[in-house]
Amino acid sequence: MDLKLLDVEPSEAERVVVDLFTGMGRDQLLPALHAVNDRVGWISQGALNHICRVLHVPLAEAYGVASFYSLFSLSERPAKVVHVCVDLACQVNGAKSLCDRLTGELGPAGAKSGWLRSPCLGVCEKAPVALAFEAGEVATEQLLAPTTADEVIAVAAAGPSHVDGGRAEVPQAGAAGLRLLKRVGVVDPESLDDYRATGGYAALRTALLLGPSGVIREVTDAKLMGRGGAAFPTGRKWDATARQPVRPHYLVCNADESEPGTFKDRLLMEGDPYAVIESMTIAGFAAGCSRGYLYLRGEYPRALHLLRNAIARARERNYLGDDIMGHEGFSFEIEIRRGAGAYICGEETAIFNSIEGFRGEPRSKPPFPVESGLFGKPTVVNNVETLVNVPVILTEGCEAYTRIGTPGSAGPKLFCLSGNVSRPGVYEVPFGTTLGELLDLAGGVPPGRELRAVLLGGAAGGFVRPDELDLPLTMEDARAANTTLGSGVVLVLDDTADLGSFLLRIAAFFRDESCGQCVPCRIGTVRQEEAMARLVGKRPLSTSAEDLQLLREVGQVMRDSSICGLGQTAWNAIESALDRLGYATEATS
Template structure:
């Protein structure tokens, strides 16, 4: 390929890390960008040129990929940087005063001052949160959660420790009756022997005995549906992939949970990483896959460490690799791919583009992933929570699983409680538990405060009023009530919450995270934020009624004509605030 490169050469450090990818293909573009960023803290034109030479990627396309992700920088910045979360849960718990203090002490957010404002870091139960990063021969990352200005200023001066900390809060740890969380906070997540002693790998042994068709039948009969928000039947997805004659088949574990307020998958990966690996292996066996990709969001350093350890130990003990567990003919292995800060990569086809070395933009469907997915081959995509239900079904049986929850929403469900709540964290309850019962488990709002609203499903979800706490948390009841469970976010707002500022943050989030591929989303998210700014600030172009009408028209266009779920749901929470909470009346008064 005749590459037209700019006149810039890499430093010696950049050259060394990029040369490790010699002989690789374009699908190593994202790992190569990570390697440079980890080594020097940013991606220079010389480094990008050398990546293009080694991987044979056109420079314009490499630039498009490198500039797509928020964790990368194409302009020089210090090796040490601290990302401060300013998203929903952190906003409710002091992120703005924290940023104000940093501005006074270090200067405005930016590379020169050593700190940046960041979207959700996935540590919402310990808000406010920050992620410290320092490039070097061995890059260091540290989640600071909860944090304060003094700690951030100290870390900005001295750098993060090598420790990958940031343990999730598990208020129910050790309680009887837990299934998905039974090992979290109880079993050493770095020990394969402890995992096996607690029942690990019994499900894979059962799967190998049953065979692929019977495994799929068990999953289908259990009624397991996706836990990422779409609620598509898992067994149907696996069966459709398994039936495809084209080989090879691929499995992708979607661990890029970037929905503000969501952190359950992080908890599972940090607290029970071997379960994630076992679950992926079972899914690969059932769908006829020989390779799995675990696409992990780039802001999860502790999960990365623990998953790498789990994969390595599973390989050593023949739970991954050739002839898994002595089952001749079944070979399966897993590769971790790190995201780099792009919410849109949680969309299943955007993940494919990201792994393949393209911008993480969604693809038009059809064809669907089960027919043509990663590298153009049949592909199963499931998120972490969906997958870790699989061993439970195979060990307890599909009938026992169906008895948990309700007839239409079967099994246990994880919910992420954050915001103005006394005991934030991940909670496991059966489908059908009411919202009020779930809030009681978390202790309700802090003493002396009153509940104002609950945001279900995250930024792409909808609000519920205090008089609606008897809502059963099932897929069908949420749908009938005009809201959604989404990815399991339950974000609590009390009477001190600034609802207008909260809605503006949601609008800004979607504006920033739109990939820009389709006009309705690219333009609509900007117009939505502009109109909302005028409404919240009581500075309408004409009248508040005209701005409200514009908001509704823009929202409907995005919902009807955007390519993917980001644009289709960017209006949801704002619409529900207007219609369920009467925010338009409040803003106009």
């Protein structure tokens, strides 16, 4: 193959890290890009050229991949840079004033000033937040959460002081009756012995006794639905994959939670990493997979450290590898793949492309992943929260599990509370708990303020009014109320929130994150943001009524004809603000 390489060479540091991938295939493209970025802070033409030479990837295709991810830079920038979140939870907690101060003292956001505006960093419970990064022989990251302009300025000058990801807020830590969160904030997440002492690996032992079909039957009878937003029955997905005669089968754990306002999977990976590894092993056993990929957000350094440790310790004790727990013939391995800042890679088929070394663009379906997924083979994709429900089912039994929640939505559910709320954090409640009860758990809005609205499901979700707090939090009740639980976002807005700016940020987010593959989304998200900018800024390019009509037409086209869920849901929150919160009247007044 003529790779059409450039006549340019890498630096010695770049050559050393890229040569480690010699003899490997295209699926190592994303790890190789990370290796260079971690070492020098950006990806030069020489480095990209050498990656293509080593992995036998055409240069144009590698450039398309490298330029796809927001955490990479193809132009020179300092080894030290601070990513400052400007997304929804941070916006309502002072991100704008923080950025204004940084602009005044450091200059406009960009490589020269040492700070960058960032979409959601997944630490919404501690907003406003920033993530400091410094390249080197050992790349260093430090989460600043919550942060101030003075702290960002100091770290931008001195660099991060340690590798960190911060600890999640767990207001219920240690409370009785918790299942998914029972170890989080209580047990040492680095200790396999502590994990086993609190029931760890009992579920895998049960799974090996039940056999693959028995595990699938338990999960099916428990009525476990996916917790990432689609709510597809997990048992059906596993069974469909297990029945495929083509081998090998793959498991993908979707840990790329980049929906603004979502941070529950990060909390589980940081607080109970062995549960994630055990759950993946059980799923792999049930679906006939010998290998699993954990696709992790690139902005989660602490989760990366803890998961790497958990995988290594599990392998040492024969909970991973060959003949697991003495069960002859069952072998399973887990590989972590870091994302690099692309919301669209939370879509299940975009993950496949990203892992395989292509741009993280969604694929058309059918074929569905259970038939042809990763590397063209049958693949199970589940998110972290879905998977960690499985040990609960196997240890308590499917009948006991279905008694939690409601007949239509069984089991416990994690919700991410952020925004203008007194005690932000992840909360575990049974399905069927009302929105008002959940807000009471979190202390409601701060004293002296009034609730204006609640955004359910994140940027792709919908709003709920203060007079609708009796809404039971179930899949079926959310659908009946013309909203969605999505991935569990509960972002609270009080009477100080600027709704117009909030909606404009949602529109800007989808415009930024559209992969550009399909016309309805690529063009529609731009037109949506433009119309919202005119409405919010009261600009006279057209009348407000015309912009409202344009928004509805563009939104419906995106919903009806976009390839994937990004374009199909990009209009949801704005539509619900217009119709449910009366923003259409506010915008035209």
